Amino acid sequence: MSDLVLYDDELDEDCYRARLALALCGLTARLHAIDVTMAREQDAPSFRALSPAGRLPALQGVTGTDDLPTICGAMAVLRAVAVLAGPASGWAPVDTGEAASVAHWLSFAEYELTEARRLRRLALFGPSSDDCETQTSTTARDALRIMEDHMTLRRISGGSWFVGDRPTIADIALFPSFALCRDYGLSHDDYPALRRWQTCVKGLPGFIAMPGVPEYG
Amino acid sequence: MTEQGQDAPEEVDAHGWRPVALGLDLPPASVTGARIGEQRLAIWRNSHGDVRASDDRCPHRGMRLSLGFVRDDMLACLYHGWCFDAEGRCRTIPAHPGLKPAATIRTTTFPTIESDGLIWCRVDGVEPPESPPALTSPAHRTTPVRTIRVDAPTRSVALTLGIGPDDRTAWVKLPVHDIAETPDDDATGAATMVVVLHAIGREETRLYVLIEGDAPTTTIQRASRWASTLRDNVEREHKDAIVIEHV
Numbered sequence: 346m347s348d349l350v351l352y353d354d355e356l357d358e359d360c361y362r363a364r365l366a367l368a369l370c371g372l373t374a375r376l377h378a379i380d381v382t383m384a385r386e387q388d389a390p391s392f393r394a395l396s397p398a399g400r401l402p403a404l405q406g407v408t409g410t411d412d413l414p415t416i417c418g419a420m421a422v423l424r425a426v427a428v429l430a431g432p433a434s435g436w437a438p439v440d441t442g443e444a445a446s447v448a449h450w451l452s453f454a455e456y457e458l459t460e461a462r463r464l465r466r467l468a469l470f471g472p473s474s475d476d477c478e479t480q481t482s483t484t485a486r487d488a489l490r491i492m493e494d495h496m497t498l499r500r501i502s503g504g505s506w507f508v509g510d511r512p513t514i515a516d517i518a519l520f521p522s523f524a525l526c527r528d529y530g531l532s533h534d535d536y537p538a539l540r541r542w543q544t545c546v547k548g549l550p551g552f553i554a555m556p557g558v559p560e561y562g
Numbered sequence: 563m564t565e566q567g568q569d570a571p572e573e574v575d576a577h578g579w580r581p582v583a584l585g586l587d588l589p590p591a592s593v594t595g596a597r598i599g600e601q602r603l604a605i606w607r608n609s610h611g612d613v614r615a616s617d618d619r620c621p622h623r624g625m626r627l628s629l630g631f632v633r634d635d636m637l638a639c640l641y642h643g644w645c646f647d648a649e650g651r652c653r654t655i656p657a658h659p660g661l662k663p664a665a666t667i668r669t670t671t672f673p674t675i676e677s678d679g680l681i682w683c684r685v686d687g688v689e690p691p692e693s694p695p696a697l698t699s700p701a702h703r704t705t706p707v708r709t710i711r712v713d714a715p716t717r718s719v720a721l722t723l724g725i726g727p728d729d730r731t732a733w734v735k736l737p738v739h740d741i742a743e744t745p746d747d748d749a750t751g752a753a754t755m756v757v758v759l760h761a762i763g764r765e766e767t768r769l770y771v772l773i774e775g776d777a778p779t780t781t782i783q784r785a786s787r788w789a790s791t792l793r794d795n796v797e798r799e800h801k802d803a804i805v806i807e808h809v
């Protein structure tokens with residue numbers, strides 16, 4: 346297998362998903378920083394050749410051949426990393442029910458948490474051309490509530506993770522949106538079940554932080 | 563329907579004690595934020611299980627201590643790692659490892675008590691000879707269900723639950739069969755749910771849900787789902803009421 350290269354933006358939460366997945370799975374990738382600020386390198390032809398939609402993160406070197414594309418987008422990278430880690434690692438369960446549940450939560454992270462990602466980007470980096478004027482955190486709050494309600498039921502039945510008895514890529518997909526929610530003004534205090542789960546995630550071997558996610562707590 | 567049937571719902575004079583967290587939600591060596599009136603609090607637990615409450619402000623740069631962490635049985639500020647002991651005295655300043663911090667560097671602390679599965683705190687400065695309200699008879703233990711935030715005034719939540727609206731903290735007991743999911747569902751038995759309300763702000767209420775005595779997992783999960791539904795209903799009604807007011 347060729348060497349892995351992750352095209353990365355340190356402050357982007359989707360890129361953090363990818364870095365966290367690699368770290369937790371014990372895989373090493375060379376980080377290639379893409380400057381999405383003034384230089385807008387995500388629009389440069391050289392990057393568009395790898396990631397046609399200009400999407401980050403992008404993972405190169407998984408497929409091993411030149412005619413297969415770079416893996417673009419956090420959820421695709423998580424799946425790819427889980428495959429690289431192997432079925433015994435458990436990051437992508439093979440049990441039918443658990444695999445389906447993981448697919449459910451990856452979809453949730455992709456769609457229901459869109460507003461959470463957008464609000465954070467807005468709070469930290471200001472509006473971009475595709476942002477409308479009226480902002481509300483209700484949609485983001487509702488998504489975190491769905492996660493909180495789920496993890497409350499999981500805690501009651503003795504579970505620590507979103508799916509099954511061990512951490513999966515569902516946990517990695519959901520973790521950054523909760524860990525970073527203070528960036529756009531939501532408090533962790535209202536989500537005790539998610540806070541408990543956050544402590545479990547931070548205790549995993551290989552866990553890495555990012556700006557806005559303290560190592561402790 | 564309340565335990566008292568059609569009678570006036572039970573109200574509790576909390577004697578200045580206010581519920582700030584479910585004990586379950588504060589594991590050893592952790593911290594959470596809370597609020598009583600205008601007072602913001604950092605509620606933390608050391609590794610031995612003891613609970614402490616401190617003003618939620620680091621005297622160094624004003625950082626909220628509830629965003630910090632617990633280390634060596636002290637509350638540590640996330641910003642520069644200043645550590646405060648149970649009495650609120652600063653014991654460690656990582657930037658000056660050899661320095662013994664002056665006794666005047668401290669944060670205000672408040673009394674706390676853990677009982678019936680809840681952590682209570684008071685910030686009125688009254689020496690607390692008396693205990694927080696007993697939610698259940700001493701013979702009973704309680705089974706914690708969950709904490710849930712409702713974005714509506716406590717009055718709205720209280721009205722929905724049939725509690726008198728005036729007290730800053732109130733609680734109500736509901737027979738669990740009231741929350742059966744199907745009419746012939748009697749798996750819940752005769753358990754009683756205890757719901758404690760705490761006003762966080764004008765438009766924000768925190769509910770602590772517990773069950774008297776032991777309860778099977780299915781009953782606890784049902785009580786948790788009941789709380790989610792209550793939250794959604796109260797918020798919807800509150801939102802509708804605001805729309806009507808503005809028509």
